[in-house]
Amino acid sequence: MIVITNASIHTMTDLILENGMVIIKDSKIEDLGYNLPIPENSLVIDAKGGFLMPGLIDAHCHVGMWENGIGFEGADGNEATDPATPHLRAIDGINPLDKCFEEALHSGITTVSTGPGSANVIGGQFTIMKTYGKTIDDMVVKECSSMKIAFGENPKRVYGNQKKSPSTRMGTASILRENFKKAEIYVEKQKKAIEGIEKAPEFDMKMEALAKVIKGELPLKAHAHRADDILSAIRIAKEFDLDLSLEHCTEGHLIVDYLKNENLKGIIVGPTLSDRSKVELQNLTFKTPTLLNHAGIKISIMTDHPVIPLQYLPICAALAAREGMDDEEALRSITINPAKTLDISHRVGSIEKNKDADIVIYNGHPFDLRNKVEFVMINGEIIRNEL
Incomplete structure (x- = not known):
């Protein structure tokens, strides 16, 4: 002992x-x-x-998916060849020997939620893991923890450049609705097959993955910076009665009164310690987590590593405290709050x-x-x- x-x-x-x-x-x-x-x-x-x-918890990052200082050979976070890839799993793309795990560990970050990027409308499944170990099997807390979806500029840019859909926000929303509806039908056919009413549907790996979302077994993790994208994510999740956490939520402070009345799984804010590299980041500010918190919303703060290196997670919380968040609340945003959003608070946080x-x-x-x-x-x- x-x-x-x-x-x-x-x-x-x-x-x-x-x-x-x-x-x-x-x-x-x-x-x-x-x-x-x-x-x-x-x-x-x-x-x-x-x-x-x-131990600190980063509720949204891509550690191990974009390996430190390698470039293309170590970039395994975006399968940017198909806008809907729900069957991809982060656990199959993470290098647990990436140096960044060690840097995070020695800075007090002991648990991370890491997974695909936001090139695709449906990017695949995140993994929750500890930052210590030599193999994924040693480190994993939850093999498939959430389904990454993305709104806004990223999927538009990636597929617009390929002259494919989506090149508009309408296209992004339609791809989500189409796939969720297909998954609903797939689940219903599976149910009827079990009841002996009709033949089982032909195996579809994408639909198998989305079936977990439709059944409420896997929440959505929605990349959305701008206020209109945040509201689109909420709207579509409501249409299909899906669990939703908002990731980034850069303009959340502009729609606080709306967000505080929503039954969201969580709001994970960041990466705020970065530049305004694109249009949807024009309202980037550390006041966002503070104003959301003051409205009674339990928020988490993330790094979005490698956008912000994982070891700077406590600095992000400190800057939120500087903008008026209570110190203990800011510490909760990188411990117990992400643990609750990620459904691992029975173990950590x-x-x-x-x-x-x-x-x-x-x-x-x-x-x-x-x-x-x-x-x-x-x-x-x-x-x-x-x-």
């Missing part, structure tokens, strides 16, 4: 324990509190008053009994850029210890 003592424990619930302690057994958090009995033969680690919190022992200790507050990560643990294994 491992016991961490003398820590300022920020649990990401409403509990902060000054000079507290955490007991880890195997891969889980066994207990936390004050003056707990230390089991015999435990490894005791003095946090020296350090800022202890759960907070310091609580029976959760994965993914623990990070800073030598001061994470938002002070002079401070650094001195300790990282994943699944109860010490990865870094400079205490």
